[in-house]
Amino acid sequence: xxxxxxxxxxxxxxxxxxxxxxxxxxxxxxxxxxxxxxxxxxxxxxxxxxxxxxxxxxxxxxxxxxxxxxxxxxxxxxxxxxxxxxxxxxxxxxxxxxxxxxxxxxxxxxxxxxxxxxxxxxxxxxxxxxxxxxxxxxxxxxxxxxxxxxxxxxxxxxxxxxxxxxxxxxxxxxxxxxxxxxxxxxxxxxxxxxxxxx
Numbered sequence: 001x002x003x004x005x006x007x008x009x010x011x012x013x014x015x016x017x018x019x020x021x022x023x024x025x026x027x028x029x030x031x032x033x034x035x036x037x038x039x040x041x042x043x044x045x046x047x048x049x050x051x052x053x054x055x056x057x058x059x060x061x062x063x064x065x066x067x068x069x070x071x072x073x074x075x076x077x078x079x080x081x082x083x084x085x086x087x088x089x090x091x092x093x094x095x096x097x098x099x100x101x102x103x104x105x106x107x108x109x110x111x112x113x114x115x116x117x118x119x120x121x122x123x124x125x126x127x128x129x130x131x132x133x134x135x136x137x138x139x140x141x142x143x144x145x146x147x148x149x150x151x152x153x154x155x156x157x158x159x160x161x162x163x164x165x166x167x168x169x170x171x172x173x174x175x176x177x178x179x180x181x182x183x184x185x186x187x188x189x190x191x192x193x194x195x196x197x198x
Contacts, residue, residue, distance in 0.1 A: 008132030013177030
């Protein structure tokens with residue numbers, strides 16, 4: 001089975017590209033979904049987060065206030081890295097469980113949609129890595145509009161991620177989403193044709 005890593009920064013259009021693969025009946029493992037699921041699957045993970053960051057990041061029912069914690073950790077690289085150290089082993093474990101499932105189902109290809117694919121080194125386990133890229137001005141505007149965030153909040157999140165230009169060094173293919181959806185779709189088609197998937 002061909003394992004394809006799909007990555008990009010916040011607001012680059014990675015979810016749109018991911019959806020295009022799904023529409024072609026290609027299995028997609030969404031690392032963001034897994035990162036939410038592990039919080040339910042492993043209660044000890046929530047305890048670790050509470051011990052490290054405090055109970056103010058949880059509601060009265062003990063549910064993690066993800067946006068509030070995100071705003072907090074994205075102001076500091078040390079805090080963000082600490083959160084990643086806590087949660088990443090659980091996420092990786094579940095990602096590889098999903099990959100094994102698709103291999104057992106004899107799928108010919110599987111996409112791993114992961115924002116921090118490169119930062120976590122998971123790209124090394126993939127056969128091919130794809131970066132969804134956009135210019136910075138478009139990226140900032142998209143996130144401000146979509147998430148109703150201030151420019152400062154958006155910049156904190158962008159700065160917390162590996163720069164897109166740096167990510168280019170680690171990937172085999174770049175999909176540019178800055179023009180329009182039709183152009184993005186053509187690039188996805190071209191990629192799948194080159195892999196003999198279509």
